[in-house]
Amino acid sequence: MPVGTQATVKSLRNEALEELGAQIILANTYHLYLRPGHELIRKLGGLHQFMSWNRAILTDSGGYQVFSLSELRKITDDGVRFRSHLDGSEHLLTPEKAAEIQLALGSDIAMVLDECIETPAPRAVAEAALKRTTAWARRARAYFHQRAQQNGELPQWQFGIVQGATFADLRRQSCQQLVELDFPGYAVGGLAVGEPHEITCEMAAEVTALLPQNKPRYLMGVGRPEQLADYLALGIDMMDCVLPSRAARHACIYTSEGRVLIKNKRYAEDQKPLDPTCSCSVCRRYTRAYLRHLFAAGEFTAAILATHHNIHFYLDLMRQIREAIGFGNLVNFASEVRARYVAGPA
Amino acid sequence: MPVGTQATVKSLRNEALEELGAQIILANTYHLYLRPGHELIRKLGGLHQFMSWNRAILTDSGGYQVFSLSELRKITDDGVRFRSHLDGSEHLLTPEKAAEIQLALGSDIAMVLDECIETPAPRAVAEAALKRTTAWARRARAYFHQRAQQNGELPQWQFGIVQGATFADLRRQSCQQLVELDFPGYAVGGLAVGEPHEITCEMAAEVTALLPQNKPRYLMGVGRPEQLADYLALGIDMMDCVLPSRAARHACIYTSEGRVLIKNKRYAEDQKPLDPTCSCSVCRRYTRAYLRHLFAAGEFTAAILATHHNIHFYLDLMRQIREAIGFGNLVNFASEVRARYVAGPA
Numbered sequence: 001m002p003v004g005t006q007a008t009v010k011s012l013r014n015e016a017l018e019e020l021g022a023q024i025i026l027a028n029t030y031h032l033y034l035r036p037g038h039e040l041i042r043k044l045g046g047l048h049q050f051m052s053w054n055r056a057i058l059t060d061s062g063g064y065q066v067f068s069l070s071e072l073r074k075i076t077d078d079g080v081r082f083r084s085h086l087d088g089s090e091h092l093l094t095p096e097k098a099a100e101i102q103l104a105l106g107s108d109i110a111m112v113l114d115e116c117i118e119t120p121a122p123r124a125v126a127e128a129a130l131k132r133t134t135a136w137a138r139r140a141r142a143y144f145h146q147r148a149q150q151n152g153e154l155p156q157w158q159f160g161i162v163q164g165a166t167f168a169d170l171r172r173q174s175c176q177q178l179v180e181l182d183f184p185g186y187a188v189g190g191l192a193v194g195e196p197h198e199i200t201c202e203m204a205a206e207v208t209a210l211l212p213q214n215k216p217r218y219l220m221g222v223g224r225p226e227q228l229a230d231y232l233a234l235g236i237d238m239m240d241c242v243l244p245s246r247a248a249r250h251a252c253i254y255t256s257e258g259r260v261l262i263k264n265k266r267y268a269e270d271q272k273p274l275d276p277t278c279s280c281s282v283c284r285r286y287t288r289a290y291l292r293h294l295f296a297a298g299e300f301t302a303a304i305l306a307t308h309h310n311i312h313f314y315l316d317l318m319r320q321i322r323e324a325i326g327f328g329n330l331v332n333f334a335s336e337v338r339a340r341y342v343a344g345p346a
Numbered sequence: 347m348p349v350g351t352q353a354t355v356k357s358l359r360n361e362a363l364e365e366l367g368a369q370i371i372l373a374n375t376y377h378l379y380l381r382p383g384h385e386l387i388r389k390l391g392g393l394h395q396f397m398s399w400n401r402a403i404l405t406d407s408g409g410y411q412v413f414s415l416s417e418l419r420k421i422t423d424d425g426v427r428f429r430s431h432l433d434g435s436e437h438l439l440t441p442e443k444a445a446e447i448q449l450a451l452g453s454d455i456a457m458v459l460d461e462c463i464e465t466p467a468p469r470a471v472a473e474a475a476l477k478r479t480t481a482w483a484r485r486a487r488a489y490f491h492q493r494a495q496q497n498g499e500l501p502q503w504q505f506g507i508v509q510g511a512t513f514a515d516l517r518r519q520s521c522q523q524l525v526e527l528d529f530p531g532y533a534v535g536g537l538a539v540g541e542p543h544e545i546t547c548e549m550a551a552e553v554t555a556l557l558p559q560n561k562p563r564y565l566m567g568v569g570r571p572e573q574l575a576d577y578l579a580l581g582i583d584m585m586d587c588v589l590p591s592r593a594a595r596h597a598c599i600y601t602s603e604g605r606v607l608i609k610n611k612r613y614a615e616d617q618k619p620l621d622p623t624c625s626c627s628v629c630r631r632y633t634r635a636y637l638r639h640l641f642a643a644g645e646f647t648a649a650i651l652a653t654h655h656n657i658h659f660y661l662d663l664m665r666q667i668r669e670a671i672g673f674g675n676l677v678n679f680a681s682e683v684r685a686r687y688v689a690g691p692a
Contacts, residue, residue: 008640008647015627036614036639044617044635052631268382271390281361285398289390293382294354300646301354 001026001058001240002311006035007051010245011303012311014053019281020312021319024056024108026240029101030065034084034091038104046106058240059107060220061098061161064189067116075115077132095140099158103147107156111187112140114161119193126165133163134177141181159218161189166199168206175210185216188236192222201230208235225254225314226341229321229334244314248306251295254313258340260288262306267292280312347372347404347586348657352381353397356591357649358657360399365627366658367665370402370454372586375447376411380430380437384450392452404586405453406566407444407507410535413462421461423478441486445504449493453502457533458486460507465539472511479509480523487527505564507535512545514552521556531562534582538568547576554581571600571660572687575667575680590660594652597641600659604686606634608652613638626658 002009002017005028009017017025027047032038044050047057063080066073070082079094095113102110113136115129137160144158160178164170178186188207191200204219211217218238219231231239244254253260255275260267262274273283274291282305294302317337324333348355348363351374355363363371373393378384390396393403409426412419416428425440441459448456459482461475483506490504506524510516524532534553537546550565557563564584565577577585590600599606601621606613608620619629620637628651640648663683670679 006639006643006645007636008645011646011650013647013650014631031643035643036635040615040635044615044633050633050636050639052633052636269386269390285360287390287396287398289382289386290353290396290398293352293396297352297377297381299352299354300357300649301359303646304357304359304650 001238002314003028003240003242003245004051005242006031007047009307009311010249011300011307012245014051016308017053017311018055020308021315022055022311024058025053026058026060027105027107028065029059029062029098029105029111030069032059032105033062033101034086038101042104042106046104048106056108057105058109058218058238059102059105059111061111061113062093062101063098063111063113064116064221066093075132077135079113079136080115095136096143099140099143099147103154103156109157109159109185111159112137112161114163114189116190117165119165119190119195121165123167123170126163126167126170129165130163130170130174133161134174137161137178137181141183157184159183159185159187159216161187161220162207162211163190164203165190166195166203168203171203171206172210175207179210179212183215185218186211187218187220189220191219197227197230201234204231204234204236224341225317226338228314228317229324229330229337232321232325233330233334241314244310245307248310249303251302251306253291253306254310256340262288262292263295264292274306274309275313278309278312278316280309280316282306282309282312347584348660349374349586349588349591350397351588352377353393355653355657356595357646357653358591360397362654363399363657364401366654367661368401368657370404371399372404372406373451373453374411375405375408375444375451375457376415378405378451379408379447380432384447388450388452392450394452402454403451404455404564404584405448405451405457407457407459408439408447409444409457409459410462410567412439421478423481425459425482426461441482442489445486445489445493449500449502455503455505455531457505458483458507460509460535462536463511465511465536465541467511469513469516472509472513472516475511476509476516476520479507480520483507483524483527487529503530505529505531505533505562507533507566508553508557509536510549511536512541512549514549517549517552518556521553525556525558529561531564531584532557533564533566535566537565543573543576547580550577550580550582557581570687571663572684574660574663575670575676575683578667578671579676579680587660590656591653594656595649597648597652599637599652600656602686608634608638609641610638620652620655621659624655624658624662626655626662628652628655628658 002022002025004025041050066080066082069085073082079092081092098113114133117129148154160183162174164174216237219236222239251263253262253274256277267288270288324330348368348371350371387396412426412428415431419428427438444459460479463475494500506529508520510520562583565582568585597609599608599620602623613634616634621629670676
């Protein structure tokens, strides 16, 4: 899922996302709650209508941004009190409120509020956070059911979020507790936040072994191109990541031959496309030399072209992975992709 | 002509310009000479190929930017010595060099080097600058002919530039001197640089009365929407202006009802298109409320959408003006357009 934090995937018109074949994007509840506000978006017909996007939207709960962006946050069993990073105004986010905001946004998939902790975390901290996360998940689920009873079936899926830091038994416990709440899908949070990739994979494996196979499993906030197939091989179905769009704005281009840092002088006269094997509309038309010039000159157009290509790269990689799965060839394909990137810069 | 200073119309892919029906864009010789350099662009097949733009390109001479952007400029009869605004490096721009750079760029229309002066200018200053401008035009024309003799017919038109500040007799003198040099087209420089609109029109009228009717007449660096029809009515055929794209980046939207400063709170819940009568792809899909949000959130996408619409507005206005000319109705149409903007903010 390309990330459209503030109701736009940075530097791309929706028309470009459609051309790229994006089926779903992620939007951030925290940002949209603070600006322009979920009540405004509700009034204007929901997020799909507000941003003119007819395909699927997943919203996070806002929790992660409260923990990473806001000031003076104070967590109690009730919820998390915080100050807006925009204007310092004070807000309280509870499991019910997070669910309510996402119903106002009208996203297709909503996340429950969870407690995000810094890693590596002592076991006691992870245990306490998990306990609260489970309690909040129960409240969020109850709120959702209550709203459904009042209003009839809601046009939204609510996902639980597995926590437990890097403790396998806590992760298993989290799975069991959430599965009892019978969510239509499950996210895995608190991973790929600095721990070694092997640990991420180990935890993902613990989790996918317990979560229902017939429901989507979503690993939040990953990942690098060489890691995507690994996660899929472990039974993950969905991912989101700012990397392709953020890297693009920093002139880092993903290609079938590895990363191309396009500002490098070696590309000044390079008339090849960004990726000679790529079929995206940027590679069909523009050269490395031109893109390098646009970045050197500080032109917005550079970000537009680079983002378009990088999102294509990710979505195309996912298409290739699905094809490999169809041919029963996923494990081989994963090592092939890993090999391409092993020598590249980060 | 939309302005693509650094080989891109800011915030627009070429695909968008094609969708908008742009037949020709302007690129800046000064900027492209300094970065990425005209020799690089020559080596890569010229500006059309470098930026992947198959329609027409007009380049200015670089003179105006030398006079407005660079430091430590020193003018002699030979040319103008200046320091780059990018790295302080020293350069000499002569009439021959300006022509040579533009041949390297391979633009379809090139401008001769002229001396740009600040206005209002004392008569003696204007006289001296005109004398030099005419001498430089002769040298530029001679250089162009010489290159054509060496290489066969050049795939480029060279335009002379009429100067003379706000002195009608100097403007007439400039026309006569340039017409003797038999350029395939003529530009009018040094206008719309702060003098009242009536003076601009008066000077434009003096000039178009003398320049050949069967050759294009290009008024440089104009103008505001309400002025375009006026200039056309005076016999001007071509114009360029950064206004639509620059205003767009500053959240100023041109519409059939006047200017819309889209950041204004009154548009927060406005579900109308930017311009309800507009047929551009932005107005067909996005609302004022959404664009206001994108600007408030500091998203690049705001500039993309606003620029697209504003360029459409200008090109569509030109289409309407051509239609009015066809119906012999230009003067009425010009006052109609003027009335729309009379009450709007600048």
